[in-house]
Amino acid sequence: MNLDNFFTPKSVAVIGASHTPGKVGHSIVKDFLKAKFQGKIFPVNPDTTPILGLETYASVKDIPERIDLAVIAVPAKVVEKVLKECISKKINSAIIITSGFSETGKEGKKLEEKLKKIIRKKIRVIGPNCLGIFDSFSKVDTLFLSEERMKRPDKGNIAFISQSGAVGSTILDWLHEENIGISKFISYGNGIDVNEVDLITYLAKDEKTRVIAVYLEGIKSDGRKFFESLKRCCKIKPIIILKAGKSEKGTKAVISHTGSLAGSSEVFSAVFKQTGAIEAANWEEFFDYIKVFSTQPFPRGERLAIVTDGGGFGVLATDEAERQGLVLKEPSKNLRKILEKQLPPYVILHNPFDLSGDATAERYRIVMEECLRREYDGAIAIVLFQVPTLDEKVVDIIPEIAKKYQKPVVVCSTGGKFTLKNVGRLESNGIPVYPTPERAVKAFSLLLKYKKQTFFKK
Amino acid sequence: MNLDNFFTPKSVAVIGASHTPGKVGHSIVKDFLKAKFQGKIFPVNPDTTPILGLETYASVKDIPERIDLAVIAVPAKVVEKVLKECISKKINSAIIITSGFSETGKEGKKLEEKLKKIIRKKIRVIGPNCLGIFDSFSKVDTLFLSEERMKRPDKGNIAFISQSGAVGSTILDWLHEENIGISKFISYGNGIDVNEVDLITYLAKDEKTRVIAVYLEGIKSDGRKFFESLKRCCKIKPIIILKAGKSEKGTKAVISHTGSLAGSSEVFSAVFKQTGAIEAANWEEFFDYIKVFSTQPFPRGERLAIVTDGGGFGVLATDEAERQGLVLKEPSKNLRKILEKQLPPYVILHNPFDLSGDATAERYRIVMEECLRREYDGAIAIVLFQVPTLDEKVVDIIPEIAKKYQKPVVVCSTGGKFTLKNVGRLESNGIPVYPTPERAVKAFSLLLKYKKQTFFKK
Numbered sequence: 001m002n003l004d005n006f007f008t009p010k011s012v013a014v015i016g017a018s019h020t021p022g023k024v025g026h027s028i029v030k031d032f033l034k035a036k037f038q039g040k041i042f043p044v045n046p047d048t049t050p051i052l053g054l055e056t057y058a059s060v061k062d063i064p065e066r067i068d069l070a071v072i073a074v075p076a077k078v079v080e081k082v083l084k085e086c087i088s089k090k091i092n093s094a095i096i097i098t099s100g101f102s103e104t105g106k107e108g109k110k111l112e113e114k115l116k117k118i119i120r121k122k123i124r125v126i127g128p129n130c131l132g133i134f135d136s137f138s139k140v141d142t143l144f145l146s147e148e149r150m151k152r153p154d155k156g157n158i159a160f161i162s163q164s165g166a167v168g169s170t171i172l173d174w175l176h177e178e179n180i181g182i183s184k185f186i187s188y189g190n191g192i193d194v195n196e197v198d199l200i201t202y203l204a205k206d207e208k209t210r211v212i213a214v215y216l217e218g219i220k221s222d223g224r225k226f227f228e229s230l231k232r233c234c235k236i237k238p239i240i241i242l243k244a245g246k247s248e249k250g251t252k253a254v255i256s257h258t259g260s261l262a263g264s265s266e267v268f269s270a271v272f273k274q275t276g277a278i279e280a281a282n283w284e285e286f287f288d289y290i291k292v293f294s295t296q297p298f299p300r301g302e303r304l305a306i307v308t309d310g311g312g313f314g315v316l317a318t319d320e321a322e323r324q325g326l327v328l329k330e331p332s333k334n335l336r337k338i339l340e341k342q343l344p345p346y347v348i349l350h351n352p353f354d355l356s357g358d359a360t361a362e363r364y365r366i367v368m369e370e371c372l373r374r375e376y377d378g379a380i381a382i383v384l385f386q387v388p389t390l391d392e393k394v395v396d397i398i399p400e401i402a403k404k405y406q407k408p409v410v411v412c413s414t415g416g417k418f419t420l421k422n423v424g425r426l427e428s429n430g431i432p433v434y435p436t437p438e439r440a441v442k443a444f445s446l447l448l449k450y451k452k453q454t455f456f457k458k
Numbered sequence: 459m460n461l462d463n464f465f466t467p468k469s470v471a472v473i474g475a476s477h478t479p480g481k482v483g484h485s486i487v488k489d490f491l492k493a494k495f496q497g498k499i500f501p502v503n504p505d506t507t508p509i510l511g512l513e514t515y516a517s518v519k520d521i522p523e524r525i526d527l528a529v530i531a532v533p534a535k536v537v538e539k540v541l542k543e544c545i546s547k548k549i550n551s552a553i554i555i556t557s558g559f560s561e562t563g564k565e566g567k568k569l570e571e572k573l574k575k576i577i578r579k580k581i582r583v584i585g586p587n588c589l590g591i592f593d594s595f596s597k598v599d600t601l602f603l604s605e606e607r608m609k610r611p612d613k614g615n616i617a618f619i620s621q622s623g624a625v626g627s628t629i630l631d632w633l634h635e636e637n638i639g640i641s642k643f644i645s646y647g648n649g650i651d652v653n654e655v656d657l658i659t660y661l662a663k664d665e666k667t668r669v670i671a672v673y674l675e676g677i678k679s680d681g682r683k684f685f686e687s688l689k690r691c692c693k694i695k696p697i698i699i700l701k702a703g704k705s706e707k708g709t710k711a712v713i714s715h716t717g718s719l720a721g722s723s724e725v726f727s728a729v730f731k732q733t734g735a736i737e738a739a740n741w742e743e744f745f746d747y748i749k750v751f752s753t754q755p756f757p758r759g760e761r762l763a764i765v766t767d768g769g770g771f772g773v774l775a776t777d778e779a780e781r782q783g784l785v786l787k788e789p790s791k792n793l794r795k796i797l798e799k800q801l802p803p804y805v806i807l808h809n810p811f812d813l814s815g816d817a818t819a820e821r822y823r824i825v826m827e828e829c830l831r832r833e834y835d836g837a838i839a840i841v842l843f844q845v846p847t848l849d850e851k852v853v854d855i856i857p858e859i860a861k862k863y864q865k866p867v868v869v870c871s872t873g874g875k876f877t878l879k880n881v882g883r884l885e886s887n888g889i890p891v892y893p894t895p896e897r898a899v900k901a902f903s904l905l906l907k908y909k910k911q912t913f914f915k916k
Contacts, residue, residue, distance in 0.1 A: 022846075099815075104804060150844040151874045166768030166815055169844045170872045177874035217773060244773040247780030283774055283872075283894040310624035315675060315702040316741055322705030346562060357557075357624055386608040386627045388480075414628045414741075416609045416635035436741040 003194065003202045005093035006126060007184060008138045009068030010039045013060050013091070015082050016073035016098075017043030017051050024097060025073040027144040029054065034147070035139035042067065060085050067091045071132065071142050076100035079128065080114055087122045095142055096127035102190055103129050112192060119193050130189025131165035134172065136182055137208060145169055156181020157210035158294045159203040161196060163188060167215050171287075179427040180291060183208040191220035197229045204233035211293045212239045213286070216268075227271055234276035238293050238450060241277050242286040243268050276453055278446070284439075291432040292443040296408035298451040301377040303329045304444060306352035307367050308382035309359035309390060313412065314352030317382060317437035324445035328352070335374050342366045352382075359387055361394035368401050368409075378408040378447075380440050385419040395422050399429035408447055412440035461652065461660045463551035464584060465642060466596045467526030468497045471518050471549070473540050474531035474556075475501030475509050482555060483531040485602035487512065492605070493597035500525065518543050525549045529590065529600050534558035537586065538572055545580045553600055554585035560648055561587050570650060577651050588647025589623035592630065594640055595666060603627055614639020615668035616752045617661040619654060621646060625673050637885040638749060641666040649678035655687045662691035669751045670697045671744070674726075685729055692734035696751050696908060699735050700744040701726050734911055736904070742897075749890040750901040754866035756909040757835040761787045762902060764810035765825050766840035767817035767848060771870065772810030775840060775895035782903035786810070793832050800824045810840075817845055819852035826859050826867075836866040836905075838898050843877040853880050857887035866905055870898035 012032065018025035025045075029052050032041050042063045043051040050056055057063050060070060060082070070086045072079060076098050086094050101112040112128070119125055126132060132142030136155045143150070153175040160182055162168035168187040175182060183206065186199055196219055203209050212233070219226050233239060246265035272279040278293075280286035304326055308314040321328055328351045331339070336349045343363060348354035353371075355363045368379055381398055383390070402409035411426055411433045413419050423433045434440040470490065476483035483503075487510050490499050500521045501509040508514055515521050518528060518540070528544045530537060534556050544552050559570040570586070577583055584590060590600030594613045601608070611633040618633075618640055620626035626645040633640060641664065644657055654677055661667050670691070677684050691697060704723035730737040736751075738744035762784055766772040779786055786809045789797070794807045801821060806812035811829075813821045826837055839856055841848070860867035869891045871881050881891045892898040 145844055145846060149846065149876045162770075164768070164770035166842050166845070167770035170768065170771075170842055170877075173844055173873040173877065177878070215770065217770065242774075244770055244777065247777045249776050249780055249786055282778065282896040284896065310622070310628070312620075312622035312625035312673065312675065312702055313628075318707050319702065319705045320740070322707055328707055384624050384628055386603055386631055387624070388603060388607060415631040418607045419628075419631065420635070438740040438742065 003093070003124065003198065005068040006095070006124075006133055007135045007140060009093070009140065011042065011065055011067050012037070012039060012069045012071060012140070013042045013044055013063060013067045014071045014073070015044040015060055015086075017045050017056065019045070019047065019049060019051055024144045026051070027146070028071055028073060028097070028142050031141040031143060032139070035141045035152070037139040037141070039068070040065070060089050060091070063089070068093065069140070070094040071097065073097040073144075076108070076111055076128075080111070080118065083115060083118050083123070083125075087118070091123065093124050094126070095130070095132040096125060097130060097132055097142060097144065098127070099129040099189075101128050112190065116192050125193040126186065127189045128192065131168055131187035134182075134185040136184070143169065143172075149173075151176035154179075154181040156183060156294065157208065158182045158213055158290055159184045159186075159206065159209040159211070160213045161186050161188070161199050161203070162215040163191065163217050164215060165189065171215070174287070178291070179424060180294065195220035197221040197225050200233050200239065201229050204236045210237060211290065212237060213290050214239065214241045215286070216241055216243050217245050227275060230271065230275035230277050239277045240280060240286065240289045240293065241272060242280045242283065243272075278450060285442075288434065288439055288443045289446055292408075292410060292447055295430050295432050296410070296447060297406055299377040299408050299448050302327065302448060303375060303377045305368075305371040305376040305379045306382065307355065307364065307371070307379060308352055308384070309355045309357065309364075309387050310382060310384040311348075311354045313382040313384070313437045314354055317380060317412070317441050318352055320438040320441040321445070324441060326441070326445050326448070329376075331371070332375055335370060338370055338374075339367060357387060358389045360389055361391040361397055364394050365397045365401070368398065372401060372405040372407050376407075378410075378444060380410050380412065380444055382412040382437055382440070385413060385415060385422050392422060395425045395429070398426065399431050402431060408444065410434065410440045410444050412437045461551070461582065461656065463526040464553070464582075464591055465593045465598060467551070467598065469500065469523055469525050469527070470495070470497060470598070471500045471502055471521060471525045471528045472531070473502040473518055473528055473544075475503050475514065477503070477505065477507060477509055482602045484509070485604070486529055486531060486555070486600050489599040489601060490597070493599045493610070495597040495599070497526070497596075498523070518547050518549070521547070526551065527598070528552040529555065531555040531602075534566070534569055534586075538569070538576065541573060541576050541581070541583075545576070549581065551582050552584070553588070553590040554583060555588060555590055555600060555602070556585070557587040557647075559586050570648065574650050583651040584644065585647045586650065589626055589645035592640075592643040594642070601627065601630075607631075609634035612637075612639040614641060614752065615666065616640045616671055616748055617642045617644075617664065617667040617669070618671045619644050619646070619657050619661070620673040621649065621675050622673060623647065629673070632745070636749070637882060638752065653678035655679040655683050658691050658697065659687050662694045668695060669748065670695060671748050672697065672699045673744070674699055674701050675703050685733060688729065688733035688735050697735045698738060698744065698747045698751065699730060700738045700741065701730075736908060743900075746892065746897055746901045747904055750866075750868060750905055753888050753890050754868065754905060755864055757866050757906050759835040760785065760906060761833060761835045763826075763829040763834040763837045764840065765813065765822065765829070765837060766810055766842070767813045767815065767845050768840060768842040769806075769812045771840040771842070771895045772812055775838060775870070775899050776810055778896040778899040779903070782900060784899070784903050784906070787834075789829070790833055793828060796828055796832075797825060815845060816847045818847055819849040819855055822852050823855045823859070826856065830859060830863040830865050834865075836868075836902060838868045838870065838902055840870040840895055840898070843871060843873055843880050850880060853883045853887070856884065857889050860889060866902065868892065868898045868902050870895045
């Protein structure tokens with residue numbers, strides 16, 4: 001059974017749909033309507049008064065049409081009965097939002113075991129104890145968190161998998177803030193059926209997904225299968241993983257949190273290394289890597305040019321480049337000659353290129369264009385928008401040059417309102433922006449390292 | 459000669475004041491007026507038509523009053539003459555904004571040497587090639603960058619020293635964005651007279667300054683003096699230093715940038731360690747440390763409580779705590795009993811405390827208050843504002859508890875508009891907020907490490 005019905009169902013039953021605003025079963029119906037989901041929605045509730053104007057059914061069995069996906073948000077004790085009804089209705093995909101299972105202790109664990117027995121290849125289940133799915137294309141949205149508190153990202157090419165709903169929701173909210181789109185988001189909670197292996201395998205084949213990002217506490221799947229599916233899928237597209245629970249105490253915290261065993265951190269790191277998955281060391285790297293992988297092409301070679309209007313930032317970037325093992329090649333005599341002709345004499349034609357404190361957008365254009373056209377494989381522009389002479393046009397120039405030469409370009413900018421406005425425009429045009437020179441360099445260097453790995457087939 | 463006249467002059471001559479909006483010599487006069495500087499301002503320009511309504515003088519010598527501070531923004535070649543006039547007028551402090559000296563090569567170097575000879579203890583000089591000073595209390599403001607592009611921070615307790623004007627200006631802009639105030643900002647450029655040693659020594663005694671932050675490329679002072687003044691001043695207040703130009707290539711970039719020798723990175727790190735200065739490894743740590751040191755008291759002991767409504771974030775914070783050598787002590791039986799009575803049974807009463815996905819502001823209040831009152835020396839609250847049940851009151855509760863128990867509290871929050879609004883409110887109330895759990899933990903652990911150092915007298 002494949003997972004298509006989770007992401008592109010034509011008809012959805014929301015079992016436990018509620019008449020009461022604020023309740024989970026109400027929010028889910030509302031989210032589907034608000035997101036302009038193109039399929040049909042069938043609320044299910046013993047009280048068959050219409051919910052949000054939709055005809056409501058007492059049981060899923062009463063719905064007179066075929067149902068592709070059931071979203072279950074009834075109390076834990078009723079889930080078993082509802083799931084059986086779904087199976088008898090020949091629904092092959094269900095998301096169980098409801099919590100109160102193995103994560104709460106012994107009693108919950110028993111309930112969960114019962115569900116597992118019912119499932120036995122008759123239906124595919126995501127959850128329980130999860131947020132479910134957000135698909136930016138089909139508009140499946142079971143997240144039940146209000147738009148006011150948690151914005152949904154636009155369409156994009158990142159698929160995001162998270163056991164934890166809370167972690168997942170903050171990431172979605174942040175992605176929206178940073179103008180980064182996603183293809184699919186899946187929070188699979190206790191993962192009693194569909195697990196990380198199923199999802200990674202599915203997303204590796206998904207045409208809308210270019211990068212798979214995974215927040216992992218422990219694995220629900222068999223270790224060997226996990227290893228093999230990762231190895232297979234890493235050959236198809238980049239998989240970025242943040243593994244939480246790496247410390248001894250952190251492992252214990254994972255057990256309290258999702259009831260799953262975190263496993264030894266060394267084992268996980270070894271698995272990621274051997275399979276070619278990209279391991280983020282922390283939350284920030286996770287963000288930073290997602291951003292650069294989802295927007296930039298891989299560099300063809302190692303020659304990176306750093307261009308800045310703030311000499312000090314050039315120095316910090318150079319320090320980080322050395323830490324990351326990048327060699328900043330100096331411009332050739334020929335390139336220097338070409339640049340000298342077009343620039344004032346005090347512009348520093350070393351790498352990093354220092355355009356000086358009276359830099360203009362045009363100076364950025366000249367240096368970045370000549371560098372990328374002639375002898376560099378990528379560029380980092382460290383733009384200080386505080387510089388009075390710098391025309392805002394620079395935010396159009398940079399993406400244009402990046403596109404023209406199909407080479408990776410990363411920007412660093414730090415500052416207040418004026419800077420943030422320009423950062424937003426750069427990001428909307430597909431250029432990842434980082435607030436520190438070191439993070440920009442690190443993101444670029446990761447692209448290069450990934451490219452150089454042997455398992456990567458271009 | 460002390461440096462008071464740079465920061466609290468009663469009368470300022472702006473030599474090279476201009477009638478033309480946009481010019482440096484115009485912006486400086488405008489900034490003084492706009493900032494509501496309380497002293498007198500005397501523009502100096504051969505064309506004595508009033509500038510911005512102020513009576514203008516052909517020469518500083520023509521001003522009929524005593525002048526405490528001269529701000530010089532005339533072309534490089536004229537600086538020598540103007541400086542001599544200042545000395546004959548018995549002005550004892552001057553800021554030379556003008557660039558075009560040693561940073562541009564041989565010719566400039568010669569000009570700079572001439573200035574040094576003129577100075578010889580007759581006048582104290584900041585610059586040349588600098589932004590000068592911003593004092594948030596007296597409103598001395600020579601920064602000549604428009605408010606539109608670069609906001610000025612409010613009054614606060616951080617003094618910030620930067621050779622580089624560009625780096626300095628982005629920091630000021632960012633501090634404003636993060637609601638962090640400063641006491642004084644000094645960009646001293648080529649530092650031909652007043653250097654880092656003078657400034658650190660002065661600021662160590664400055665009552666308005668609690669933390670000294672220094673962005674350093676190389677030192678202008680004698681190495682021994684630098685070491686000794688650092689050692690002396692670090693006993694008085696925390697000094698946080700970001701040293702750029704640590705790599706081989708970075709050192710070369712420093713030479714291009716400010717014409718000063720960066721020196722071996724190992725030597726600098728050793729100096730910082732021996733003197734008790736706090737070295738930030740990169741731009742981000744620099745920010746993060748400034749924030750926590752300027753707002754939080756030092757913890758009395760090592761017992762840190764982590765409180766969150768997102769279990770996954772608790773795990774990531776725990777991982778980082780272990781990396782930082784922090785032991786997360788479990789709550790005592792007694793504390794658990796007290797908490798159990800007030801909280802639902804599924805709230806996890808281990809450290810990290812997981813308030814669960816239906817957390818309320820009241821739950822945060824109960825756990826943080828009981829923890830800080832009874833057995834913890836500080837707390838990190840990881841607040842997911844996406845959680846629907848969480849009342850915004852939590853942004854008032856957290857600063858209240860921190861204040862009540864006079865213990866360090868740090869917050870972590872990630873997300874979009876709704877979150878950012880609340881983060882702003884927390885920061886305005888003196889609580890530092892970090893966007894990742896790891897950075898929050900690292901900032902807290904640094905407070906503790908600093909406190910434990912023997913040189914720290916408290």
